Amino acid sequence: QAQLVESGGGLVQAGGCLRLSCAASGRSFSSVAMGWIRQTPGKEREFVAAISDNGGRTWYADSVRGRFTISRDNAKNTLYLQMNSLKSEDTAVYYCAAEPKGTVYGFEYGYWGQGTQVTVSS
Numbered sequence: 001q002a003q004l005v006e007s008g009g010g011l012v013q014a015g016g017c018l019r020l021s022c023a024a025s026g027r028s029f030s031s032v033a034m035g036w037i038r039q040t041p042g043k044e045r046e047f048v049a050a051i052s053d054n055g056g057r058t059w060y061a062d063s064v065r066g067r068f069t070i071s072r073d074n075a076k077n078t079l080y081l082q083m084n085s086l087k088s089e090d091t092a093v094y095y096c097a098a099e100p101k102g103t104v105y106g107f108e109y110g111y112w113g114q115g116t117q118v119t120v121s122s
Helices: none
Strands: 003-007 010-013 018-025 034-039 046-051 058-060 068-073 078-083 092-100 109-112 116-121
Touching (some): 018 092, 034 078, 046 092, 078 092
Parallel strands (some): 010 116
Antiparallel strands (some): 018 078, 034 046, 068 078, 092 109, 092 116
């Protein structure tokens, strides 16, 4: 019954910005790390960013570092991804995930959202 639901995706021009949200329900995720993973048809999944349980540590893919910011509000049981200076190559379905089993890069997460489409026009 625990769920992660992404929102905030849409169409934006290159150079623009979007903020994605991931609302968790059914349980608190405040004790686990969470992350964002994206996928484009025909391409492998790509780790985007992750954040530790209390927000004290963050991890970013090289391709987004300096442009994206991951954050969380545990009081609201919500994860965010602020995306600035968007590029066409950022176009993908973005998934939020929680509770990594190994490293945050390993895609071994216990919970996944349904994804939200981000399309960046060039």
